[in-house]
Amino acid sequence: xxxxxxxxGSNIEREYHLxxxxxxxxxxxxxWRMSRIFEAEPVGFDGDNxxxxxxxxxxxxxxxxxxxxxxxIERQLGRPAHAVKNQSRTIDLDLLxxxxxxxxxxxxxxxxxxxxxxxxxWPLSELNPDLVIxxxxxxxxxLWQNFSQQQILWPVE
Numbered sequence: 001x002x003x004x005x006x007x008x009g010s011n012i013e014r015e016y017h018l019x020x021x022x023x024x025x026x027x028x029x030x031x032w033r034m035s036r037i038f039e040a041e042p043v044g045f046d047g048d049n050x051x052x053x054x055x056x057x058x059x060x061x062x063x064x065x066x067x068x069x070x071x072x073i074e075r076q077l078g079r080p081a082h083a084v085k086n087q088s089r090t091i092d093l094d095l096l097x098x099x100x101x102x103x104x105x106x107x108x109x110x111x112x113x114x115x116x117x118x119x120x121x122w123p124l125s126e127l128n129p130d131l132v133i134x135x136x137x138x139x140x141x142x143l144w145q146n147f148s149q150q151q152i153l154w155p156v157e
Contacts (some may be wrong), residue, residue, distance in 0.1 A: 001030060001058045004066060005097040005127070007113065007120050009052040011042065012090045017077055018051050021091045024073040028066065029057035035123030040153035043117065044086040051156065052119040054096065054127050063098050067107050070095060096124065102134045110134055115143070118151040 006025060010017035018037065026032050035054045042050060059066060070093040075081055078090040096111045103109045110133045113120045121144050129141035136143070 001060055002099040003097075004057050004059055004095060004099070005124060006055045006057065006070065007052065007092070007094045007096055007111075007124075008055055009040075009050045009092045009119065010090060011048045011050040011088050012078075014048075014051040017091045018053070020077055021073060021093060022053075022055065024076070025055055025057065025070070025093065028061060028069055029059050031058040032056065033127065035127045037156040038119055038123055038153045039156050040119040040151065042086075042088075043119075043151060045088075047088045050119065052123065052153070054120065054123040056127055063101060063103075063107075063109075066098065067095055094120075096120065097133055100134050110136075116149065118147060118149060119153050121147055122153065 008018060008021050022034060033056050037051050037053045040050045040052050061069065074091050074093055083089060094111060094113060095107045096114055098109055101109045114124060125140040125144035129139060131140050132138065
């Protein structure tokens with residue numbers, strides 16, 4: 001089994017799509033858990049606020065099969081196959097970590113979004129604060145504590 005971390009987000013019918021996305025991702029896992037849900041303002045474009053979270057799964061799927069299945073879930077939930085960045089979306093599922101895999105090819109691992117976006121790092125660090133990701137010396141909690149990017153987000157009650 002491999003431990004993988006997946007960011008999940010939606011700003012179109014976000015409650016529905018986040019739940020549907022989580023339900024679909026759970027079918028790929030033998031075990032799973034999810035961070036709190038955070039509401040975040042969009043980055044790079046004007047639009048409705050997002051709901052974001054991170055899901056940890058234990059899976060027997062290969063990296064390529066997991067990536068394929070995540071893109072298939074997005075497609076089934078109404079996201080166009082060739083959707084552009086910086087626009088509203090029904091669902092966004094991004095593979096952040098896949099075990100200790102390091103790759104510059106797609107999917108790039110560890111995903112650079114971990115270092116760029118509070119809506120990824122905060123829930124990831126809550127889920128597994130003591131984890132040290134590949135090619136890093138600090139724990140996720142330390143990365144979050146030292147995070148300097150400005151973005152407005154807050155936990156959803």
